[in-house]
Amino acid sequence: MNIGDITLKNGIVLAPMAGVTDLPFRLLCKQMGADIVYTEFCSSNGIIRESKKTFDLIKFIEEERPIGVQIFGEEPHVVGESAKIIYDRFKPDIIDINFGCPVPKVTKKGAGSAALKNLSVMEEMVKSVIQNVPEIPITVKMRSGWSKDKIVHIEAAIMLEELGIKAITLHPRTTCQRFTGNADWDEIKRLKSKINIPVIGNGDVSNKNDYMKIKKHTNCDGVMIGRASLGNPWIFKELTDDNYNSLDRNIMDIVDICEKHFILLKKYKEERVCLNLTKKHFSWYLKGFNNASEWRKKFLKSKSIDDVVIALDEMKDSYYS
Numbered sequence: 510m511n512i513g514d515i516t517l518k519n520g521i522v523l524a525p526m527a528g529v530t531d532l533p534f535r536l537l538c539k540q541m542g543a544d545i546v547y548t549e550f551c552s553s554n555g556i557i558r559e560s561k562k563t564f565d566l567i568k569f570i571e572e573e574r575p576i577g578v579q580i581f582g583e584e585p586h587v588v589g590e591s592a593k594i595i596y597d598r599f600k601p602d603i604i605d606i607n608f609g610c611p612v613p614k615v616t617k618k619g620a621g622s623a624a625l626k627n628l629s630v631m632e633e634m635v636k637s638v639i640q641n642v643p644e645i646p647i648t649v650k651m652r653s654g655w656s657k658d659k660i661v662h663i664e665a666a667i668m669l670e671e672l673g674i675k676a677i678t679l680h681p682r683t684t685c686q687r688f689t690g691n692a693d694w695d696e697i698k699r700l701k702s703k704i705n706i707p708v709i710g711n712g713d714v715s716n717k718n719d720y721m722k723i724k725k726h727t728n729c730d731g732v733m734i735g736r737a738s739l740g741n742p743w744i745f746k747e748l749t750d751d752n753y754n755s756l757d758r759n760i761m762d763i764v765d766i767c768e769k770h771f772i773l774l775k776k777y778k779e780e781r782v783c784l785n786l787t788k789k790h791f792s793w794y795l796k797g798f799n800n801a802s803e804w805r806k807k808f809l810k811s812k813s814i815d816d817v818v819i820a821l822d823e824m825k826d827s828y829y830s
Contacts, residue, residue: 510707510730513646513675515575515602517544519749520731522678522709523738525550525579525605525650531566533773534790535573537742537766542749543734545575550607553582553591567599577603577648580638581610583619585630589637596642603675604642606635608651608665611684622684625655628665635672646675650711650733653696656685662696663703670704678709678733688736697727709733716755720748740793742766760828763794768821770794780814787817800827 510520523530523538525547535546548567555563569576578601582588592604608631610621617623624631639647649669654660666677681696682688692712701708710729714720715737723732738744743762746753770790774783791808795801807820 512545512603512648512707515545515646517575517731519544520707520709521745521748522731522733523547523745524678524711524733524735525577525607526735528789529739531786532569532573532777533770533786534742535569535576536773537770538738538745539573541742542745544731545577545603546573547577547579547605550579550581550610551591551595553580553584553588556580556591556594557587559594564598567595567601569599569601575602577601577605579605579607579650581607581615581620582634583623583630585633585637588634589641592638592647593641596644601645603646603648604638605648605650605678606638608649609678609680611652611682611687616684622652622655625652625661625665625684626659628661628668631665632668632672635669635674639673647673648676648678649674650678650680652684653679653681653693654683656683659683660696662700666700666704670706674706676707676709676730677704678711680711682712694723694726697723697729701728701730707731711735716744717747740790740796760798763798764821764825764828767791767794767824771817771821775814783814784811784817787811 510517521544523543523546527549530547530549539546551563551566567578578595580588580591595604607621608624615621651662653662662679669677679697679700681693697710707730709731710723710727711733714723714732714734720732734744747755771787774786788809792805795805804824811817811820
């Protein structure tokens with residue numbers, strides 16, 4: 510699978526997720542086999558204002574390449590200008606435009622999947638980004654439509670391909686559905702039959718079996734993994750390594766990934782942020798294992814980096830002894 514001149518071996522992609530896909534988590538997923546990873550989505554307004562908080566979302570290291578930066582906004586010229594700032598400052602491999610976020614605080618401003626209600630705004634936004642950043646591939650992630658009676662992704666995709674978009678990721682739920690119901694893979698299949706650029710399927714893929722099903726059902730070129738990676742970066746290994754069996758994973762693997770993730774968080778985050786993210790990710794990692802609630806409580810009570818180190822050592826000793 511190729512996105513512009515970028516070749517992806519397996520076409521397996523880590524989705525951009527707010528509050529999740531920061532540098533440490535992206536790096537873990539990359540090491541597990543993700544072909545390409547995306548930053549958390551970034552506000553074009555924040556980029557224009559040169560917000561440190563927004564720029565911190567974009568920072569990446571060479572080991573993460575190829576990497577994409579996802580942006581969202583409501584004003585076409587602002588989104589275009591923000592894309593240029595991103596390219597000039599950070600030189601990512603791809604810039605992705607978010608037309609899929611269904612969260613009301615985003616859509617009520619006209620950003621995210623609100624563009625599905627006004628394809629002329631989508632058109633102007635894409636034109637602006639491509640004109641401002643001709644050097645790298647520009648891609649789009651979108652939903653199938655605003656509501657079930659307003660399915661517009663085919664019409665939008667044909668326009669996007671003509672404008673020069675190099676790949677489209679489709680999450681086949683509507684904005685109104687948010688994350689309820691099932692992803693309608695038939696819509697991915699329809700999209701794949703209508704355009705010539707790569708189509709990346711997204712939605713309801715939680716394991717190797719789901720991955721094989723969506724590939725067979727839709728003939729999509731790639732698959733984007735989002736919520737299924739929470740507490741489970743191994744999913745990328747499961748999808749890319751035929752010799753890996755997720756059933757073989759045990760508590761020692763959990764302890765190991767907790768330690769690796771914590772080391773990366775300490776390296777790249779300030780203490781307060783490191784502590785909060787450690788608690789969040791460790792809760793996901795430990796879910797479903799023996800004594801998980803006991804260890805979750807210990808980590809959640811941690812008030813310092815040293816507390817986490819002590820709890821980690823205790824957990825290691827309890828399972829390795």
